[in-house]
Amino acid sequence: MNQTIDILRSHRSIRKFTDRPVAQEVIDELVQAGQAAPTSSFIQACTLIQVNDPENRSKLAQYAGNQSYVVSAPVFLVFCADMQRHRLACEMHDQQMLSGYTEQFVTATVDCALFAQNMMVGAESLGLGGVFIGGIRNQIDNVTRLLGLPDLVYPVFGFCIGYPDQDPEIRPRLPLEVVLKQDRYDDAGDRARIDGYDQLVREYYAQRSGGGKNSAWSEQIADMLRKEARPHMLEYLQGRGFLLK
Amino acid sequence: MNQTIDILRSHRSIRKFTDRPVAQEVIDELVQAGQAAPTSSFIQACTLIQVNDPENRSKLAQYAGNQSYVVSAPVFLVFCADMQRHRLACEMHDQQMLSGYTEQFVTATVDCALFAQNMMVGAESLGLGGVFIGGIRNQIDNVTRLLGLPDLVYPVFGFCIGYPDQDPEIRPRLPLEVVLKQDRYDDAGDRARIDGYDQLVREYYAQRSGGGKNSAWSEQIADMLRKEARPHMLEYLQGRGFLLK
Numbered sequence: 001m002n003q004t005i006d007i008l009r010s011h012r013s014i015r016k017f018t019d020r021p022v023a024q025e026v027i028d029e030l031v032q033a034g035q036a037a038p039t040s041s042f043i044q045a046c047t048l049i050q051v052n053d054p055e056n057r058s059k060l061a062q063y064a065g066n067q068s069y070v071v072s073a074p075v076f077l078v079f080c081a082d083m084q085r086h087r088l089a090c091e092m093h094d095q096q097m098l099s100g101y102t103e104q105f106v107t108a109t110v111d112c113a114l115f116a117q118n119m120m121v122g123a124e125s126l127g128l129g130g131v132f133i134g135g136i137r138n139q140i141d142n143v144t145r146l147l148g149l150p151d152l153v154y155p156v157f158g159f160c161i162g163y164p165d166q167d168p169e170i171r172p173r174l175p176l177e178v179v180l181k182q183d184r185y186d187d188a189g190d191r192a193r194i195d196g197y198d199q200l201v202r203e204y205y206a207q208r209s210g211g212g213k214n215s216a217w218s219e220q221i222a223d224m225l226r227k228e229a230r231p232h233m234l235e236y237l238q239g240r241g242f243l244l245k
Numbered sequence: 246m247n248q249t250i251d252i253l254r255s256h257r258s259i260r261k262f263t264d265r266p267v268a269q270e271v272i273d274e275l276v277q278a279g280q281a282a283p284t285s286s287f288i289q290a291c292t293l294i295q296v297n298d299p300e301n302r303s304k305l306a307q308y309a310g311n312q313s314y315v316v317s318a319p320v321f322l323v324f325c326a327d328m329q330r331h332r333l334a335c336e337m338h339d340q341q342m343l344s345g346y347t348e349q350f351v352t353a354t355v356d357c358a359l360f361a362q363n364m365m366v367g368a369e370s371l372g373l374g375g376v377f378i379g380g381i382r383n384q385i386d387n388v389t390r391l392l393g394l395p396d397l398v399y400p401v402f403g404f405c406i407g408y409p410d411q412d413p414e415i416r417p418r419l420p421l422e423v424v425l426k427q428d429r430y431d432d433a434g435d436r437a438r439i440d441g442y443d444q445l446v447r448e449y450y451a452q453r454s455g456g457g458k459n460s461a462w463s464e465q466i467a468d469m470l471r472k473e474a475r476p477h478m479l480e481y482l483q484g485r486g487f488l489l490k
Contacts, residue, residue, distance in 0.1 A: 116359070
């Protein structure tokens with residue numbers, strides 16, 4: 001429909017990068033594009049840590065489950081949901097901040113994701129590519145220590161950025177009828193739709209050079225969800241001052 | 246730097262719309278652009294409810310704290326974080342889904358926000374505008390009932406879309422040095438930076454036609470955070486099967 005929508009619809013995760021460096025001015029420009037995203041009640045709760053130190057990159061790659069592109073990406077950033085800044089704002093006006101609310105956790109987390117997606121789109125519009133790294137939540141305590149994050153700040157996900165040295169295909173998404181409902185939630189018919197989609201996903205993996213996975217979407221999901229999902233997260237977050245009430 | 250980055254950096258919330266309708270094909274296209282956003286472990290946990298029924302729109306506007314544009318917007322959508330679909334996927338493979346993890350809540354919520362921001366950017370690239378409505382979490386129980394949401398699905402925020410009938414200025418954001426840190430979290434100097442920014446925000450409100458607010462950023466934040474933040478959220482979410490462990 002237009003160039004921007006073409007960019008949005010062409011997203012693929014990029015994990016292999018050329019040696020071409022990314023200028024700091026480009027990163028700054030992308031961060032400012034991120035900041036321009038909507039921010040609930042003007043809260044601006046996202047802080048980015050740009051990790052340059054090679055040793056720290058290695059540690060982060062290991063914490064994320066040995067994801068080597070955390071080291072090899074020209075730029076690596078960590079998106080942090082940050083309510084520490086708001087405590088400072090309260091102090092500036094001698095106000096006691098009421099913190100620990102689940103609502104604040106939702107708002108700050110959403111804030112980071114909106115910010116991050118603007119950066120991803122901006123990067124792709126410049127011919128860059130990247131991938132978000134949720135794996136940093138594997139050892140989130142170690143990540144927190146390494147980056148020196150205070151209370152009321154947690155690392156949501158990382159972001160590898162660089163010039164792509166691979167050209168993966170776009171993974172097909174669920175049928176529109178599964179994700180868009182009219183007036184009420186109604187999943188009658190979704191099982192059949194997911195069956196059809198599973199076939200599409202199998203074909204995608206079969207055709208993809210290199211192969212690897214060949215399971216359908218519902219199989220991948222079922223395989224993932226019969227296992228525990230980072231069971232340390234609740235205790236960790238409560239220890240940082242989130243999700244207490 | 247290019248047209249897409251111009252769009253990203255020109256975002257303003259739009260709450261007043263012309264009568265020009267938005268074709269369903271345009272909405273469908275935007276939803277597909279939303280689907281193309283990154284999705285952690287291919288989870289695709291976002292479901293949209295498009296609310297057409299005028300009576301339901303009125304109720305939602307009221308639940309959101311009498312936000313009239315929920316009624317007057319040509320299109321109103323609710324982004325839901327949805328793990329019910331994953332339960333279905335597990336059933337399709339006779340797997341027991343382990344649910345209730347905070348990690349899953351984070352992943353599904355982030356998924357919706359990435360999806361939503363792609364839609365916002367896509368809409369703006371087509372000359373549309375809109376605003377996200379976190380206010381639907383004011384009476385989230387009533388919203389859940391009205392939309393018929395099952396367990397493991399919660400409404401994250403709403404989205405008003407239409408052709409703009411207003412042209413608000415862009416609100417200035419925090420200085421880059423406050424949101425982008427190198428290698429470690431370091432907020433020394435942020436208080437002075439926020440002082441300077443506060444002055445900028447005051448000028449923005451003073452210059453804005455219509456006026457209204459004239460408080461600085463830190464004042465708005467301090468004023469908001471001395472109050473409780475939707476204290477029903479934790480109990481609500483746990484009742485829907487989230488944040489249990």
